[in-house]
Amino acid sequence: MPLLTFAVEEFIHWRFGLMGVISLGLLSFGLRARNATAAGAGSIMLALLLHSASG
Secondary structure (H helix, E strand, O other): OHHHHHHHHHHHHHHHHHHHHHHHHHHHHHHHOOOHHHHHHHHHHHHHHHHHHHO
């Protein structure tokens, strides 16, 4: 499981840069801490990054 997590993080960093890593960290922190604000902000940031990369 840690290898899979590392691989996902490296892919996000390679594809979306520092903002991708920050948004993924914010999303995972929000989910672990059961903080809806942090999880929502992280997921919105990832969605915006995905949208800008596809267009």
